[in-house]
Amino acid sequence: MDKQTSDLTSLLEDALTVRQNLSFYRTRVRELSRHCDQQEASHNKRINDLQAEIQSLHQQAEASRHALASLKASSSWRLTAPLRVIARLAHKGLTFAKLLATGRFADIRTLLKKAGVTRPSVKDCAYTPGAILILSRPDDTSGMARALSAALTAAGLKAETVSSMPDICTAQFCFVINPQKFEELPPATHRICVQPAFTPGSLPENYVAILKDSRAVLAESQQEIEALAQQGITYPSVFYVPEPGSEGDFHFFLCRLMMALGATDFSALYDQCAQHEIKTQLIALSLPETFERHELLKSKTSAALVFPGLRATPGWVGAACSFKYLAKKLLEAGVEQALIFEDDAEFTEGMNPEDILSFALKIRQEHCRWDVFSAFISDLHPDAIISSVFEADGRQCVLLNRMVGMVCNVYSRNALALIAEWDETNPDVGHNTIDRYLEAHDDLKIVTTCPFLVGHNEEMTSSLWHVKNSTMNHAFTTSSNLLFEKIWQFRTEKALKQGKE
Known part of the structure; x- marks a missing residue:
């Protein structure tokens, strides 16, 4: 090995050591973050328990109101109403005798009406x-x-x-x-x-x-x-x-409404929409109630089916149900791959949804049979492993095993099958949001590009979390930077290995 090659190898080894040290500190930060997440989960559980207790008390109160309303509507309550009025009037120093003696019959009727002898009003009660x-x-x-x-x-x-x-x-x-x-x-x-x-x-x-x-x-x-x-x-x-x-x-929309209000669930909605077919490979997710975002979406593509996202409380459950609904319908229709993007996706690299789908399918045919082609990873896991870096149409592509982000992805039947199995009854927001659910399956083959093909519209407000997308910029930048570092480390280790050979 000549001196120049030796010096370069030494430089790469030093750089790799720095990268490994950074990785160690990042892992430590991740551990501390997980500890904080566990503490937060514990607090959230306590909050959920208190909310359940409040709900129970609320139901008991409603049951009491219902019982009282039923009593007031009963014939015995109405028959004894004049006696209660007389008692209240007597307490005020008035008597029916005085009113009758002076012929104030209109006043008697007015007092009876004010006292509630007339038809009871509709009140909240146990439903x-x-x-x-x-x-x-x-x-x-x-x-x-x-x-x-x-x-x-x-x-x-x-x-x-x-x-x-x-x-x-x-x-x-x-x-x-x-x-x-x-x-x-x-x-x-x-x-x-x-x-x-x-x-x-x-x-x-x-x-x-x-x-x-x-x-x-x-x-x-x-x-x-x-x-x-x-x-x-x-x-x-x-x-x-x-x-x-x-x-x-x-x-469909009426079932969607009743699901959002909690009068029915996802399974019932899906059963009622058995005739609804979805065969297209291009799908945009958007809530029709957010009309500004809905109108902006139309300017991005005319080829995509715009699916009206399902709604539930909390919002992340509705979003995941939307993906589950689409996955089940696509599987039933025999669709092999489909691109699904959210209405706040920004197509920044000169490629529209049709171009991204074509690019992803070309990579699948010529380079790697991916499970998910991700055009934007919002939160790359520090433990994500890169197994390949390659070029396609002049773009740097990466094969890895984990991803978080549903802004714009192309899904294979394998990934659609996983999404179709997502459990909408699990309320764990820390692990069961649809993207975290997918991230937990670390045996998936994920392909993305560096830089990403899609961005996130900063000016829009998240319909799930009700905050500006711009508040998540730091997380997005961190994800992009981490991907770049992992690619650099992968290439460095590969060059060192080839140099030693």
């Missing part, structure tokens, strides 16, 4: 899971009440249509068609308003307040969603549900 009330005037000609009743019944829910609120309402949710037509409305926490089309600014303030307080407000078009937003009524309380004429879509 019956799966029971749905549809409040609609008999003169409603839209057909919405019939469509809602048919679709809800088909989904296994108990739907009942009424023209006025009952004395006691135990429905889990109450659809109100044209709420402006009713003097008495269901409790806000159970109320779903079916809002007719309107022009911005045409709604009175008190009615806007009713919509804002409601659990959900339905809109039939992007224009209505935008008009509601101008009134301050926005996602997540707004839900897109098209008019009943589009039967398949109407049924």
Whole structure:
């Protein structure tokens, strides 16, 4: 070995030692981070336990209110109401005798009404899971009440249509068609308003307040969603549900709504959408209720199917259910590979989704049969192992075993099968978000590029975590830098090995 080669080898060995030291400290930081994560998980468990306890107390309170409301609606309560009024009046120094003696019959009726002898108002009470009330005037000609009743019944829910609120309402949710037509409305926490089309600014303030307080407000078009937003009524309380004429879509979106509200689950939704087929290889994920992002998405590609993401609480469960739904449908349709990207993906390297899919399929055919081709890794695991670095169409490509990030990926049937098995009943946010779930399978073959083919729109707000994407820039930069370092280490170790040979 000549001196120049020897000096270069020595330099590389010194550099590799520095890299290994950095790796050691990074591992230590990772261990400390995991300890913090464990502490956070413990605190989160305590919070979840307290929330469960609060929910239990809330249900007990509702049961008590329900019992009290039932008592007040009973005939014995109504028959004894005058006696209670007399007792209260006597406490105030008034008697019926005095009122009768002076002929103040109108005052007697007024006092009885104020005392609650008249029809009881609708209050929050213990609800019956799966029971749905549809409040609609008999003169409603839209057909919405019939469509809602048919679709809800088909989904296994108990739907009942009424023209006025009952004395006691135990429905889990109450659809109100044209709420402006009713003097008495269901409790806000159970109320779903079916809002007719309107022009911005045409709604009175008190009615806007009713919509804002409601659990959900339905809109039939992007224009209505935008008009509601101008009134301050926005996602997540707004839900897109098209008019009943589009039967398949109407049924899907109604099931999507009921899943988001917790009246049904993913399995029930999927069973109800058995006829829904997805055969395309290009899919964009977007919530139609976030109309600005939805409109921006249309400018990125016209070839992709725009899938309306499923919704649930917490939001990451809804996102994972969206991927699970798509994976199951793609597998059923026999699709071998599919690109799925989120609406905040930024195509920064001069390649649109169609180009990325073609590039990924070319690599799969000529270089490596990957499980996932990732155009953007948001959080590269420090223990990720690179097994190959190669060139394709002038781009540096990397084969590794781990990845986190669902912004833009191409999935093989193997990866789709894993996603289809994701467990939506596991609430562990630290390990069961869909990207962490995939990361845990460290035997996957992941191919990505350096630099990544896709970025993350900084100006958008995450619909899952409700923070600006820009707040995650540090994590994204760290991921990109770590990939670069791992590539450098891989190439260095390879050069040293070849030099010694």
